[in-house]
Amino acid sequence: MNKYLSQLVELVEIDKKIDSFEPEIEKINAKLNAMLAKEQELLKQIEQNREILENNDLTIKKNEAHLKELSQKINDLAKKSAAVKTEKEMKALQLEEEIAKEQIDFANEEIERLENIKEQKEEEIAALEKEIEEMKSQIEEARSEAEKDLAQLEKERMKVYEDKQKLLSEMNHNIVVFYEKIRRWAGNTTVVPVKKQACYGCYMKINDHTYAQVIQGEEITTCPHCGRILYIENTPEEESENTQEEASA
Ligand SMILES: [Zn+2]
CATH class of the missing domain: 1.10.287.1490 (Helix Hairpins)
Structure with missing residues (x-):
């Protein structure tokens, strides 16, 4: 991350x-x-x-x-x-x-x-x-x-x-300002995890491109539906295992 x-x-x-x-x-x-x-x-x-x-x-x-x-x-x-x-x-x-x-x-x-x-x-x-x-x-x-x-x-x-x-x-000042701006409406769910390719702020599935970005964790990615900042709690390996489990289920 x-x-x-x-x-x-x-x-x-x-x-x-x-x-x-x-x-x-x-x-x-x-x-x-x-x-x-x-x-x-x-x-x-x-x-x-x-x-x-x-x-x-x-x-x-x-x-x-x-x-x-x-x-x-x-x-x-x-x-x-x-x-x-x-x-x-x-x-x-x-x-x-x-x-x-x-x-x-x-x-x-x-x-x-x-x-x-x-x-x-x-x-x-x-x-x-x-x-x-x-x-x-x-x-x-x-x-x-x-x-x-x-x-x-x-x-x-x-x-x-x-x-x-x-x-x-x-912290970088611009990032703090960005965070505060989202926090105004999202409160304590300004930064939310992604689980099973879904945003845990709005619970909507995110597209593959955004998901890949979140898994990489190279930049700050926001949910395309709600605009909250996304991150992966698990390591990418664990996350892809989950996804595989889900796919095989
Ligand atoms: Zn969302």
């Missing part, structure tokens, strides 16, 4: 490696991010429960104030009943008293119901807080593990960038 072509093969491998770092970083962070998302979800649930609790407390207070008013009313009615003169007035007062007592019963039941909700929500909050507390050490563990892996990856990344700089400095 000619030197320029082998440099191109090396360059595309380096670029592939560089592109693989981003998903690798995401993979490293995935576990930690999932835990942090879970923690956020629990915090949100606590927040929602606290809001319910707050409204609940307010309603309890309202009912308590109402109870106070009602008991005042009962007292007032008792005073009034001492001063009534007619049976009609008496009956009216009794009716008012009955209504007030019913309202007291209702307010008491309501307070009891709300106190139950309060207790239940407080338990839920305590359970959620406990769950978060237990998650903390796991999160820290995942964080330090991710930091360690990221540091290792960063080292590898620096090394690959260095390799790329070194390679680029050794």
Whole structure:
């Protein structure tokens, strides 16, 4: 293989490696991010429960104030009943008293119901807080593990960038420009192998003339269909053996 072509093969491998770092970083962070998302979800649930609790407390207070008013009313009615003169007035007062007592019963039941909700929500909050507390050490563990892996990856990344700089400095400028131009649309398949006389970028069969050129490896050959740069991975002997196998098959 000619030197320029082998440099191109090396360059595309380096670029592939560089592109693989981003998903690798995401993979490293995935576990930690999932835990942090879970923690956020629990915090949100606590927040929602606290809001319910707050409204609940307010309603309890309202009912308590109402109870106070009602008991005042009962007292007032008792005073009034001492001063009534007619049976009609008496009956009216009794009716008012009955209504007030019913309202007291209702307010008491309501307070009891709300106190139950309060207790239940407080338990839920305590359970959620406990769950978060237990998650903390796991999160820290995942964080330090991710930091360690990221540091290792960063080292590898620096090394690959260095390799790329070194390679680029050794390469012919026009060839690099040619490569970059194809790379704009072909990405990591800018330089592809030919297998069984087919381009492994577009998977189309290449003509005999181009194939012969690729096997010779004397110059930089592009696929006549897609324009990607072609090379032979195997030695020409192996490739022709493959072709013979294929022909005899
Ligand atoms: Zn092609």
